[in-house]
Amino acid sequence: MAASQLLSYACAHGNASELPRFLTAICASSGVPFFAGTAEGGGLPPGLDPEKLEYLRQLIAALYEARAIVASYNVVIVVLILGFAVQRWRRHRINLERWHRRVHDWPAPAGLNTPSSSSSSTIQGTATPPNATKSISADIERVPLLPGRKRSKRNPAAFRTLSSWLARQPPPLPLVNRTLPSNATSLFLAGWVGLNVFFHFYRLPLRWDFFFIFADRAGLIFVVNLPLLYLLGAKNQPLGWLTGYSYEALNIFHRRVGELMCFEAAVHFVSMVVYQFFIMEDWLKATRTPREYFTHPLILCGIGAFVSYELLFFTSLGSFRQRWYELFLASHVFLQVVALVFLYLHYYTSRPYVVLSLVIFTVDRLVWRFNLKRCRVTADLLVLDDGETFLVSADWDISQWPAARSWWSSFLRDRSIMQGWEPTDHVFLTVPALGRSFGLQAHPFTIASAAPGRVTRSTTEPVHAWFSLLVRAYDGFTDALLRYAQQNPRVSVTLDGPYGSSHALEMLRACGCVVLVAGGSGIAVTFPLVWALLHEAVPHDNESDGNGKRQQRVHMLWVTHSRSHQAWVPEQQLDELVSRGLDLVMPEPTVEAGRPDVAMCVRGWIEDAAAEGLETGVVVSGPDGLNRTVRNTCADAIGAGFDVEVAVEKFGW
Numbered sequence: 001m002a003a004s005q006l007l008s009y010a011c012a013h014g015n016a017s018e019l020p021r022f023l024t025a026i027c028a029s030s031g032v033p034f035f036a037g038t039a040e041g042g043g044l045p046p047g048l049d050p051e052k053l054e055y056l057r058q059l060i061a062a063l064y065e066a067r068a069i070v071a072s073y074n075v076v077i078v079v080l081i082l083g084f085a086v087q088r089w090r091r092h093r094i095n096l097e098r099w100h101r102r103v104h105d106w107p108a109p110a111g112l113n114t115p116s117s118s119s120s121s122t123i124q125g126t127a128t129p130p131n132a133t134k135s136i137s138a139d140i141e142r143v144p145l146l147p148g149r150k151r152s153k154r155n156p157a158a159f160r161t162l163s164s165w166l167a168r169q170p171p172p173l174p175l176v177n178r179t180l181p182s183n184a185t186s187l188f189l190a191g192w193v194g195l196n197v198f199f200h201f202y203r204l205p206l207r208w209d210f211f212f213i214f215a216d217r218a219g220l221i222f223v224v225n226l227p228l229l230y231l232l233g234a235k236n237q238p239l240g241w242l243t244g245y246s247y248e249a250l251n252i253f254h255r256r257v258g259e260l261m262c263f264e265a266a267v268h269f270v271s272m273v274v275y276q277f278f279i280m281e282d283w284l285k286a287t288r289t290p291r292e293y294f295t296h297p298l299i300l301c302g303i304g305a306f307v308s309y310e311l312l313f314f315t316s317l318g319s320f321r322q323r324w325y326e327l328f329l330a331s332h333v334f335l336q337v338v339a340l341v342f343l344y345l346h347y348y349t350s351r352p353y354v355v356l357s358l359v360i361f362t363v364d365r366l367v368w369r370f371n372l373k374r375c376r377v378t379a380d381l382l383v384l385d386d387g388e389t390f391l392v393s394a395d396w397d398i399s400q401w402p403a404a405r406s407w408w409s410s411f412l413r414d415r416s417i418m419q420g421w422e423p424t425d426h427v428f429l430t431v432p433a434l435g436r437s438f439g440l441q442a443h444p445f446t447i448a449s450a451a452p453g454r455v456t457r458s459t460t461e462p463v464h465a466w467f468s469l470l471v472r473a474y475d476g477f478t479d480a481l482l483r484y485a486q487q488n489p490r491v492s493v494t495l496d497g498p499y500g501s502s503h504a505l506e507m508l509r510a511c512g513c514v515v516l517v518a519g520g521s522g523i524a525v526t527f528p529l530v531w532a533l534l535h536e537a538v539p540h541d542n543e544s545d546g547n548g549k550r551q552q553r554v555h556m557l558w559v560t561h562s563r564s565h566q567a568w569v570p571e572q573q574l575d576e577l578v579s580r581g582l583d584l585v586m587p588e589p590t591v592e593a594g595r596p597d598v599a600m601c602v603r604g605w606i607e608d609a610a611a612e613g614l615e616t617g618v619v620v621s622g623p624d625g626l627n628r629t630v631r632n633t634c635a636d637a638i639g640a641g642f643d644v645e646v647a648v649e650k651f652g653w
Contacts, residue, residue, distance in 0.1 A: 052283065055209070062205055062213045067349065070220040073199050077228060081242060088244035095510035102512055102552075155641065164639030167646060169628045178318075179624045181252055182631065189256050196221055196260060211279050215271030222264040223343075223350040229257045230357040234364035235499050236373070246424070246501035248650055255316065262313040269306050301346035308339035326476055329441055336361060375418050377467075379493045381485035386564040389521075390485045392429065392445075392493065393468035398452060417498045420452045420465060423505050423528035424649055427497030429469065433488075434480050442496055443477050445469040448524035448568075450531040470524045470568055504619050504647045508533060511645065512614030515605050516556045517598065517630050519622020520565065523558055525649045526621055527569055530556055534580040553614065555583040555605050559596060559626065562589045598626065599633040606637045606644055615643035621650070 155163075166184035173180065180186060200221050205213055231239055232254035239250055276285070276293055287293040294303070312335045314320065321328045340361075344354045379394040398420055417427060428442035448470040452463055473482035484491065508514045514533060516526040533554055560566050566586060578584055587596040602618065609616045616637075620630040627648050634646040 059210065059212065062210060063216060065203060066213060066217050066220060069202055070199055070217065070224055073195075073221075073224045074227070076195065081239065085242040088242065092244065092506060095506045098510035102510070160639050160641055164635045167631065167635040167638055169631045169635075171628070172624070185252065189253070192253075192256075193260060196225075196264075200264075208279060209281075211271065211275050215268055215275055218264045218268035218271060219347065220349075222261050222268060223347065223353050225257055225261050225264075226350075226353045226357045227360065229254065229261060230360040232257060234360055236364050240501060244501060244503045246503060246649075247499055249501075258313060258316065262309055265306050265309055269302070272302075298346060301342045304342035305339050305346055308335045308342060311335055312339065325443070326438070326441055333365075373416055374494060374496050375416050376492060376494050378490055380490055381481075381488060383482070383485050384564070385567055386562065388482070389470065389472045389565070389568065390482055391448075391468050392471060392481075393449070393466070394493075395464065395466045398463040398465050417467075417495050420463070421447055421498035422453065422500060422502055423451045423532045424525055425451065425498035425500035427469075427495045427499070430494040430496070431477075431481055431484070431491060432494065433491050434477070434484060438477050438480055441477055442494075445471060446524040447498065448527065450535070451528050470521055472521055504649060505529060505532060507645050507647060508617045508619065510615075511552075511617030512612075513553045513605065513609030513616040514555065515602055515616060515618045516554075517602065517618070517620040517622065517626065518556070518558045519620075519626040520559070520561055521568070522621030522626075522649070523569060524621075526556060526558070526619065527573075529619060530554060530577055530582060531573075534577055534582060552581075553583070553609060554581060555585070557585045557587075557598065557601055559587060559598065559622070560589050562591050565589070598629050602630055602633045603637065606634070606642055610642045615645070618644060618646040620646070620648055624650075 166187070167182060169182045170180050172178055181189075200217050204217060232250050235247060239245075240247060243250075276287075277290070287296060293299060312332065315328050315331045315335070340354050340358050343350050377394045377396065379392050382391045382393070384390060396418065398418065421427075424446065426444050426446045428444050430439070430442045432439040446469075447467065449466050449468040452465045471478055471481065473479045508529060516529060518526040533552065558566075566589075574582075574584060585601065587593065590596075606616045606618075618630065618634050620627050627650060631646055631648060634644045637644045
């Protein structure tokens with residue numbers, strides 16, 4: 001057996017206590033028993049090179065040490081996740097306390113519209129009081145700013161500056177025009193990359209003849225990140241529940257993990273080739289020619305895994321997803337399975353991580369998404385006036401389940417959208433009627449209608465769900481569904497969901513002033529939030545203003561491209577929200593009047609709230625430019641000492 005083969009076998013199967021056995025095998029491969037001369041007085045047998053033997057011993061010991069070091073990586077990751085979980089539940093408790101304290105103690109703001117007695121509490125409400133004052137054509141440039149605003153925070157200037165910088169979002173990268181996240185997210189990602197660099201180089205022998213350790217360590221870093229990659233990519237994952245972050249927020253981290261893993265895979269592959277043909281001593285080589293090396297089963301499996309994951313990376317790029325989304329969906333599932341099989345066969349040590357990743361992938365896809373969270377409904381299709389947008393809508397009675405049921409049955413049955421959903425949730429839509437090419441595809445859409453909440457116990461009154469998706473046609477699936485809607489008013493669809501996070505709603509509930517900014521179809525995010533805030537029941541009768549309504553200033557700015565887009569939400573529903581206290585501003589469409597001064601409007605609302613001693617919660621959903629403008633406006637306000645929290649609900653996949 002060649003020394004390099006034994007080295008690989010030792011790296012895959014052995015531990016430090018087995019070093020003598022491997023060295024014995026190395027000697028036996030040369031026809032000399034290990035320490036055969038010890039019976040005749042000790043010492044090494046004739047013909048055995050002590051320097052080579054010592055080099056192999058050190059090399060194998062370094063491999064074992066590297067494996068032990070990198071194996072502790074996931075312990076660090078678990079500790080970090082638990083830290084985020086503690087922070088999330090602490091924040092949840094604080095928001096809940098602020099919500100109850102504000103509802104109990106805050107008097108009704110002067111001039112707040114009172115709801116009409118005939119106003120409906122469902123999405124179908126059409127009552128419009130005669131004094132409704134919806135600002136449909138308000139000129140946003142003329143929104144007044146009150147002088148002499150007082151700041152609600154007196155934190156040290158250094159703390160405010162740091163908080164402002166963390167909340168800020170830098171402009172896109174030049175040339176490539178790649179959108180960057182907030183500075184806080186970038187800083188966290190940089191810290192995570194630094195953690196991986198640390199594990200890659202910690203106690204790494206800095207010698208050319210130990211370059212094999214560097215190459216092998218890159219493979220180890222790739223392998224130990226596998227479970228994290230698949231957890232972040234799963235729709236039904238515990239990380240969202242533990243940390244409170246939405247799937248969209250965690251998906252940013254998922255992509256960065258995948259990018260670093262593909263980089264480590266490339267480093268591993270290139271370094272192994274360099275070591276084999278330029279650094280390794282001849283007496284260590286098991287293969288002499290490139291053909292022998294690259295056709296070895298171990299190397300072939302490694303190349304298969306490497307190519308599969310690199311293709312996964314390139315097909316996951318934003319430009320590829322937007323242009324060929326259907327191909328992205330199909331390749332993402334196929335390549336993951338192929339890559340895991342090749343990796344399982346390539347590297348023995350990777351097998352526990354591969355099996356765990358495959359379990360995560362299988363449970364998420366087959367158990368949850370194709371079974372427990374999947375349902376079929378008959379939906380109505382309505383093409384709107386612009387001819388490019390249409391509604392997919394359905395309604396049903398939410399089934400009531402006995403309160404006295406096991407936690408396990410409750411956990412399983414409450415997962416489907418048939419039991420309701422929350423604001424900002426989304427579903428995956430499949431339309432088998434579009435044919436074989438689209439019948440197996442699942443496309444994500446934010447639920448644009450008011451959320452009935454999650455019904456998990458019996459109630460005295462039935463709960464009815466009104467479900468709708470606002471879809472803009474581009475190409476591929478959405479274009480095919482638009483053409484189908486032009487010819488057919490109804491279709492049978494499959495819904496997988498709901499998925500989402502309650503972070504935005506919890507934050508807004510706890511704030512005395514709410515600001516929501518929607519750009520175009522971002523109204524699908526902000527409208528359900530406004531509806532929930534202005535319609536939800538208060539905990540007790542003494543926590544209302546006498547009309548059963550929460551005391552809160554609620555502002556919404558909806559920027560549309562054309563006038564026809566303003567019909568995406570029925571005017572009757574907007575009227576009802578205004579009657580319940582919504583301050584709605586809809587500037588003239590940008591195609592007619594240009595872009596409004598969003599920053600000035602948001603800043604004015606924040607300053608108005610601060611003048612009354614109220615904290616402000618801001619949620620924005622729209623194009624990247626609008627999201628960045630609102631985020632940075634809030635960052636400036638934080639730096640000036642105002643009490644502001646901001647959440648970005650980014651749409652786009």
